[in-house]
Amino acid sequence: MGGGEQHEERSTVVRLGRRAWALLGIVGVLVIAWLVVSQLxxxxxxxxxxxxxxxxxAPLVNLLGRLHVPRPLAALIAVVLGLAVIAAAVWLVVPAFVAQLPQLSSALGQATEQLDRVLSRTPFFGPGVNVRAIVGSLTTQFFGGGSIPAALGTVATxxxxxxxxxxxxxxxxxxGRWLAAALVGWLPAARQDEVWRVLARLWQVVGRYFRALLVVALFDAVFIGAGLALLGVPLALPLAVLVYLGAFLPYLGAVLSGMLAVLVAAAERGLLTAVLVLVVVLVVQQIEGNVIQPVVMGKIVRVPAFVVLVAIAIGSALLGVLGAFLAVPVAACVEHIMRHLSGRTAEN
Structure with a gap:
């Protein structure tokens, strides 16, 4: 009996050791990737x-392939169609957005002044609070201080x-399949099929996440923008664009873009309208989080909110805005890898 218990304890220790080494290996790969991204x-x-x-x-390319379109031509058609959609969106939205930017800046300035007066009466902040300075400092820290925004600063770059x-x-x-096959070919033959399955799964994770992100961002922007327009809030279009862009940063982006909409409503239409805008934002976010995301993402990208926030904080600290954008898919991929390694360890 004692020998069986000792054997079980040793097996548990071995499993924990393997998981720890796997985690350290993943962390090491991420650190190396961060160093490479920072320098190049x-x-x-x-x-x-x-x-x-x-x-x-990729799904569009695969569909064209099933219609016997050569893959290089299918790839070109997919890219051209994607560029056409982007060009149409830019043509429809960007001119009106740029035209209303000065008015949006003025409205946000009035809103921050009102917020300063409210916060200065609270014991937590006290007199002398400057929301615009705080936001400016955070924005500079988030977008600046890293090599990536600086490297992409010039028009030529x-x-x-x-x-x-x-x-x-x-x-x-x-x-892409040729490239993946060339990389997997360097691995031992006994592991190649397993790695192929993992890579296929990760490819599904990345594709579904990005497609879902586009759908979720469009849903938030359309319905929040429509709510702003129905409530008579000026600058509904630029605020809807900011909501769309904010959706690419899960949780945090929705909160920040929603706050901007509420602030503008408070400055332009008063407290009651601001409260109604807040209700609209919360309702849309609840529908998006509980209905739209599960439908378009499915179970393949299911990372807890706490992990998402921690991942975004780490990603933004390491790589700024790019790290914040990549944080969720990277966390989802790491979760799938850890689950696969855990299942394989349990089988052994």
């Missing part, structure tokens, strides 16, 4: 972002990065 941001950033775009367009991104997207879609 101009090249690595488009390559990473192209992975999301390619994963989102941005244009070259966009061109590189499009080329890499085409390569991923047309020859």
């Amino acid at each position: 941001a101009v090249v690595v950033v488009p390559v990473l972002l192209a992975l999301f775009v390619a994963a989102a367009l 941005v244009l070259s990065s966009v061109v590189l991104l499009l080329v890499v997207v085409l390569f991923y879609l047309a020859e």
Whole structure:
């Protein structure tokens, strides 16, 4: 009896040791990836972002392939269609958004002044509080201080990065399987099938996450923007655009864009309208979180909110806005890898 218990304890220790080594290995890979991205941001950033775009367009390419369209041509058609959708959205939204930016800036300035007066009466903040300065400092810390925003600061660099991104997207879609096979081919033959299955799963995670993000962002922007318009809040279009962009940063982006809408409503239409805008934002967010996200993401991308917030904090600390954007899919991929390793360890 004692020998069996000792054997069981040793097996438990061995399993824990394997999981610990697996976790350390993943952390080591992430640290190396961070160092590479920091030093080669101009090249690595488009390559990473192209992975999301390619994963989102992959179903269309696969559909065209089933219709006997050659894969390189299918990849080109998918990219052209994607660019056409982006161009149509820019043509419809951007001119009106830019035209209303000065008015939006003025409204936010009035709102922050009112918020300063309210917060100055509270014991927590006291007199002299300056919300605009606090937000400016946080924005500078979030977008600045890293090599990535600085590296993409010039127009020439941005244009070259966009061109590189499009080329890499085409390569991923047309020859991605060849690239994956070449990388997996370096592994021991006994592990290649297992790695293939894991890579296929991770590819599904990335693709479904990015496609779902586009749908969720559009849902939030359309319905919150419609609510603002129905309530007579000015600047509904630029606020809806900010809501759309904020949705790409889970939880935090929705909170910040919703706060901006409430502040503008308070400054332009008074407290009652601001409360109604807050209700609209909360209702839309609840529908999005409890109905839309489970439908479009499914169970393949299911990371707890606490893990998401921690991952975003770590990603933004390491890589700024890019790290915050990549935090959730990276966390989802790590979760799938850990689950796979845990299942394999249990089988052994």
